[in-house]
Amino acid sequence: MIPVTKPYLPPIEKYQQYVSDIYQRQWLTNNGPLVNEFELSLKEYLGLKHLLYVSNGTIALQIAIKALKLKGEIITTPFSYVATTSSIVWEACTPVYVDIDASTLNIDPAKIEAAITPKTSGILATHCFGNACDIDAIDEIAKRHNLKVIYDAAHCFGTKYRGRSIFEYGDISTSSLHATKLMHSVEGGLLFTKTPELLKRMAYMRNFGHDGPEKFNGVGINGKNSEFHAAMGLAVLDDIDLILAKRKELSLNYDEKLATFISDKPQIQEGCTFNYAYYPIIFSCEQALLDAKTELEKNEIFPRRYFYPSLESLEYVEGDCPNSKEIASKILCLPIFYHLTKAEQDMIARLLLRIQNN
Ligand SMILES: *Cc1c(COP(=O)(O)O)cnc(C)c1O
Numbered sequence: 001m002i003p004v005t006k007p008y009l010p011p012i013e014k015y016q017q018y019v020s021d022i023y024q025r026q027w028l029t030n031n032g033p034l035v036n037e038f039e040l041s042l043k044e045y046l047g048l049k050h051l052l053y054v055s056n057g058t059i060a061l062q063i064a065i066k067a068l069k070l071k072g073e074i075i076t077t078p079f080s081y082v083a084t085t086s087s088i089v090w091e092a093c094t095p096v097y098v099d100i101d102a103s104t105l106n107i108d109p110a111k112i113e114a115a116i117t118p119k120t121s122g123i124l125a126t127h128c129f130g131n132a133c134d135i136d137a138i139d140e141i142a143k144r145h146n147l148k149v150i151y152d153a154a155h156c157f158g159t160k161y162r163g164r165s166i167f168e169y170g171d172i173s174t175s176s177l178h179a180t181k182l183m184h185s186v187e188g189g190l191l192f193t194k195t196p197e198l199l200k201r202m203a204y205m206r207n208f209g210h211d212g213p214e215k216f217n218g219v220g221i222n223g224k225n226s227e228f229h230a231a232m233g234l235a236v237l238d239d240i241d242l243i244l245a246k247r248k249e250l251s252l253n254y255d256e257k258l259a260t261f262i263s264d265k266p267q268i269q270e271g272c273t274f275n276y277a278y279y280p281i282i283f284s285c286e287q288a289l290l291d292a293k294t295e296l297e298k299n300e301i302f303p304r305r306y307f308y309p310s311l312e313s314l315e316y317v318e319g320d321c322p323n324s325k326e327i328a329s330k331i332l333c334l335p336i337f338y339h340l341t342k343a344e345q346d347m348i349a350r351l352l353l354r355i356q357n358n
Contacts, residue, residue, distance in 0.1 A: 002302065005336065006337040008243055011235070038053055048167060056178065060191050063221070064191060066205060070121040072121050073094045076125065077106065078312045078325075080126035081154065083154075084126050105131065106132075108323075126155075130277035130278065133269065134269060149172075151166075151169055153167055153173045157182055158183070168194065176189050183236060204217045247336060258281070278336065289305075
């Protein structure tokens with residue numbers, strides 16, 4: 001069986017050593033030494049001064065919206081994982097969809113201004129599949145209209161924009177360290193900002209608002225993560241360069257083996273150094289996708305329809321985004337993960353070509 005992804009598991013001895021140390025210290029959670037060490041290692045790896053490690057990528061989005069005090073309408077993308085939209089609704093704001101650019105699959109900046117109303121307080125855009133949004137254009141519009149910008153960078157570990165970590169952009173960037181992401185800590189999330197006051201507010205928010213044991217600084221939630229999760233994060237981070245290099249190698253192998261396969265791929269944004277987090281292919285029509293998916297599944301290969309259906313079809317939102325709807329109906333992510341072999345990729349490619357040439 002070949003799934004769309006498999007979590008990367010570091011050498012078990014390394015994880016066990018961390019667990020033994022945790023047993024010795026008997027310090028399991030609440031900003032422990034491994035959480036601190038993980039935050040320091042991430043900052044060093046990413047070349048960033050500030051970040052916060054939180055329990056998951058969804059709570060990171062919710063804290064970001066809360067910390068920026070966003071109200072009313074938030075402009076967002078219909079082509080993302082459901083958490084991007086559900087976090088907006090959960091924070092009692094209204095998602096206003098702006099359609100995607102059909103080539104990059106990210107929110108189309110040219111369509112943002114028409115969606116701005118007096119109620120708009122911010123923009124929440126996803127760098128889909130690890131490909132950067134048109135950050136320059138989005139930030140320029142936001143500045144002109146006095147809007148806050150959050151980037152959902154859940155797919156972006158290792159992505160750079162204009163030579164710097166993509167996590168540096170926006171008022172706040174968030175990421176996910178869920179087991180299915182290329183860098184993970186089983187469950188986990190990250191918050192990034194360059195604004196010291198925001199960082200401080202989010203640090204309080206992550207820990208119930210605690211300011212010492214008997215004092216509180218504003219309302220908070222439980223967004224902390226544990227020593228066991230940080231231990232996994234540290235062990236995976238040791239191998240992150242190998243993981244990123246392997247993704248690239250696998251992607252290039254697919255490119256080569258599928259050279260004669262009739263499909264499109266998202267166009268990488270100018271200025272973006274891509275992390276090869278996913279391998280999406282866009283079919284000519286939905287039927288072609290369904291035929292391919294059925295055939296692959298018959299052979300125990302399970303690609304995924306990320307992101308189908310397009311989010312404006314959720315029952316709790318409104319919107320009409322033809323590009324997103326169309327792309328969502330005919331895009332399929334092929335298996336890509338550290339231990340995928342070239343032989344398995346060749347088989348996937350052979351099956352796809354066979355269906356096409358039938
Ligand atoms: C995975 C993901 C999230 C949610 O992250 P969790 O850590 O699973 O809560 C949010 N947005 C996008 C685009 C994602 O892919």
